[in-house]
Amino acid sequence: MRVVTMATEAAKGAGSLVGIRRGTEEPRYDVHDRVRGLEVRRYGPRIAAETTVTADEERARDTGFRRLAGYIFGSNDNKSKIAMTAPVSQSGGPGNSSVVRFYMPSRWTMPTLPTPMDRSVELVEVPSETLAVLRFTGDRGRGAVAERSAELLRKLEGTAWTATGPPVAWFYDPPWTVPFRRRNEVAVPVAPR
Known part of the structure; x- marks a missing residue:
């Protein structure tokens, strides 16, 4: 079973090299x-996990991505894994900052999403x-x-x-x-x- 999972992940990784986004x-x-x-x-309305990072755009994107990836990979109050979605969103925030967002999979609701352990990550409803x-x-x-x-x-x-x-x-x-x-x-x- 583990070999099949590893092979599947390797295929996804190889596909992402050339822009193939299956299952995202x-x-x-x-x-x-x-x-x-x-x-x-x-x-339509959706939910996002977001974080604000004070840095130039590319460093903010990298830092924000890591924080949000930590949340969906288990850095939350019940150690839940949440599927990665696309796109990663980045917009200008106050001063020299960026707001980086991951949209949550549609099956999740605000009451069912786990609470982030990192206080700089918050869940927001996007109208x-x-x-x-x-x-x-x-x-x-x-x-x-x-x-x-x-x-x-x-x-x-x-x-x-x-x-x-x-x-x-x-x-x-x-x-x-x-x-x-x-x-x-x-x-x-x-x-x-």
């Missing part, structure tokens, strides 16, 4: 519009929202995310949609995934004009 849950959404290479998506999303591959460093966020906002100009908040970055693949196979997105909350 993503939040469900409906596409309301497609305009200028963007998708306007409607997401339904409509987002304009731009997908991209390759580099996901600070400059690339800033460039794609600006592109997203430019593409919204003159459409039926207006941004109602700042952009957020979503990363679907681990850092070792071949760059041209990475799925990255920038998203911004929108409302009809």
Whole structure:
């Protein structure tokens, strides 16, 4: 049995190298519009584990990822393991900080989720929202995310949609995934004009 589990994990790891994401849950959404290479998506309510990290974007992402991974891998009040989902979300926080989020699998509710042992990790309810999303591959460093966020906002100009908040970055693949196979997105909350 252990050999089968190890083989399965090795196959997942090899698949992630080239951007194959089998069995990783993503939040469900409906596409309301497609305009200028963007998708306007409607997401239902969901739950996230999040942490705020004061550091440059890439260090904040790494630190936040480790804290949140600790929570889902058992650093919680009943040592529960929680399945990894995609994407990992990163948005600007106050000052020189970032808010990093993991969305919880849909089977969990606030009452059933275990309490994080790390006090810098908290569980939050994310309300339904409509987002304009731009997908991209390759580099996901600070400059690339800033460039794609600006592109997203430019593409919204003159459409039926207006941004109602700042952009957020979503990363679907681990850092070792071949760059041209990475799925990255920038998203911004929108409302009809």
